[in-house]
Amino acid sequence: QVQLVESGGGLVKPGGSLRLSCAASGFTFSDYYMSWIRQAPGKGLEWLSYIGGSNAYTNYADSVKGRFTISRDNAKNSLSLQMNSLRAEDTAVYFCARTDYYYMDLWGKGTTVTVSS
Amino acid sequence: EIVMTQSPATLSVSPGERATLSCRASQSVSSNLAWYQQKPGQAPRLLIYGASTRATGIPDRFSGSGSGTEFTLTISSLQSEDFAVYSCQQYTNWPRTFGQGTKVEIK
Numbered sequence: 646q647v648q649l650v651e652s653g654g655g656l657v658k659p660g661g662s663l664r665l666s667c668a669a670s671g672f673t674f675s676d677y678y679m680s681w682i683r684q685a686p687g688k689g690l691e692w693l694s695y696i697g698g699s700n701a702y703t704n705y706a707d708s709v710k711g712r713f714t715i716s717r718d719n720a721k722n723s724l725s726l727q728m729n730s731l732r733a734e735d736t737a738v739y740f741c742a743r744t745d746y747y748y749m750d751l752w753g754k755g756t757t758v759t760v761s762s
Numbered sequence: 763e764i765v766m767t768q769s770p771a772t773l774s775v776s777p778g779e780r781a782t783l784s785c786r787a788s789q790s791v792s793s794n795l796a797w798y799q800q801k802p803g804q805a806p807r808l809l810i811y812g813a814s815t816r817a818t819g820i821p822d823r824f825s826g827s828g829s830g831t832e833f834t835l836t837i838s839s840l841q842s843e844d845f846a847v848y849s850c851q852q853y854t855n856w857p858r859t860f861g862q863g864t865k866v867e868i869k
Contacts, residue, residue: 649805680858688862689849689860689861689862689863690798690800690806690849690851690860690863691860692851692857692858692859692860695858704856704857706857707857740805740806742806745811747794747796747811747853748796748808748811748851748853749796749798749806749808749851750808750811750817751805751808752798752805752806752807752808753805754803754804754805755805
């Protein structure tokens with residue numbers, strides 16, 4: 646079954662860290678770019694980060710640059726997002742998405758991150 | 763950053779009727795535009811890419827049009843499963859940006 650499943654969300658204090666994971670199945674993971682996107686409560690979707698198939702290329706939104714790091718393990722069909730220095734405005738549902746370089750053609754259901762003291 | 767603006771914010775439509783959703787870009791994105799459908803608790807789904815090409819498995823009642831800065835998603839005859847939030851996304855420039863979404867609700 647072709648799917649993406651996110652995990653690792655939770656409640657964290659401001660300034661804290663969290664690592665999100667995304668498990669891919671049903672397709673050749675290494676053939677695809679991957680992205681992280683989030684949606685804050687009541688807001689639209691926000692693209693965060695993107696990684697090429699072989700880890701050679703990454704890109705970040707200004708809102709997370711220097712705080713978040715995207716990575717992948719093609720042997721484990723896994724995508725990660727290391728989030729440091731978390732702020733209240735990082736509270737959102739975080740989605741991973743398979744990316745056909747340009748657009749996201751397969752999404753997970755998301756994992757919720759809440760940043761609060 | 764390219765700003766994507768969708769209208770209306772909410773669209774009330776009766777089942778079987780036609781729905782027309784708009785998306786405007788702050789600068790030209792050519793045809794580098796995608797549409798997504800999102801239902802509560804579900805994974806977003808790609809509907810349209812290249813402004814007008816339906817993704818695999820998407821029914822032909824969904825159609826996209828436009829280029830440059832003005833785009834339209836049309837649902838020709840709304841089915842019960844089509845009531846959802848629809849978002850557009852440009853992929854001409856980094857960062858990739860989305861519209862704020864249009865909620866299609868039952869009238």
